[in-house]
Amino acid sequence: MPDLHHFLEQISVMEYVFFLLRILLACVCGAAIGYERSRRSKSAGIRTHIIVCCAAALIMIVSKYGFVDLTLSNGQALSGTRGADPARIAAQVVSGISFLGAGIIVKHGSSVKGLTTAAGIWATAGIGLAIGAGMYVLGVFTMIVISIIQFVMHKIKIDSEGLTDTSVDFNVTKDPEFNKQFLDRVAKWNAHLEEIEITDDTNGTQRYRAIIKTSSAVSAEEMIRYFASDERITRYSVLPDLAN
Numbered sequence: 001m002p003d004l005h006h007f008l009e010q011i012s013v014m015e016y017v018f019f020l021l022r023i024l025l026a027c028v029c030g031a032a033i034g035y036e037r038s039r040r041s042k043s044a045g046i047r048t049h050i051i052v053c054c055a056a057a058l059i060m061i062v063s064k065y066g067f068v069d070l071t072l073s074n075g076q077a078l079s080g081t082r083g084a085d086p087a088r089i090a091a092q093v094v095s096g097i098s099f100l101g102a103g104i105i106v107k108h109g110s111s112v113k114g115l116t117t118a119a120g121i122w123a124t125a126g127i128g129l130a131i132g133a134g135m136y137v138l139g140v141f142t143m144i145v146i147s148i149i150q151f152v153m154h155k156i157k158i159d160s161e162g163l164t165d166t167s168v169d170f171n172v173t174k175d176p177e178f179n180k181q182f183l184d185r186v187a188k189w190n191a192h193l194e195e196i197e198i199t200d201d202t203n204g205t206q207r208y209r210a211i212i213k214t215s216s217a218v219s220a221e222e223m224i225r226y227f228a229s230d231e232r233i234t235r236y237s238v239l240p241d242l243a244n
């Protein structure tokens with residue numbers, strides 16, 4: 001098989017060893033990025049990031065070296081291969097990885113969850129491409145930077161990032177004064193009423209369903225104490241959104 005013989009002449013055994021090392025290094029980088037997401041119980045954790053980074057490295061290697069048999073040793077292109085662009089395969093990773101992001105990003109009320117994880121997967125794919133291309137220093141450095149950003153910036157909240165969505169659902173005996181008093185209480189918490197839905201029940205009560213953006217200074221226990229202390233409230237539930 002002359003084509004196979006020609007292909008094997010282009011890539012040595014040592015080069016194949018380096019290809020394997022690139023894939024292993026990509027797995028390590030993917031695991032490092034996915035570790036923080038996994039600790040926070042995200043749907044895309046260590047395994048997902050390892051697979052993305054490993055696959056991206058493989059695709060990059062194929063994109064760079066999978067077409068060496070298209071050119072003879074003297075540089076002459078084989079018949080029918082002139083103008084071939086092997087880089088197009090790696091280019092599809094950048095856009096193709098979006099199918100994972102689409103499954104991770106979800107809308108919860110008026111807020112959007114999963115943006116950080118989706119962006120991390122996209123960056124992980126880029127790191128895999130860099131390692132697959134043999135740009136080890138660039139890939140590892142980017143992995144370190146992204147890991148630091150995920151761990152450090154999670155502890156530093158800026159503006160609305162420091163707010164937590166809390167879902168409240170309660171029934172209250174009809175009282176024309178309650179609505180104003182409830183809004184005053186939300187303002188006292190220095191919170192923001194993101195959404196509210198009020199429906200009339202047949203038993204003479206009203207059902208409130210709302211999403212309140214609160215700072216860390218306002219705990220769920222404090223909100224529960226408020227609902228428990230008001231005799232007009234017959235049923236309540238407070239569900240803080242711990243995902244971020």
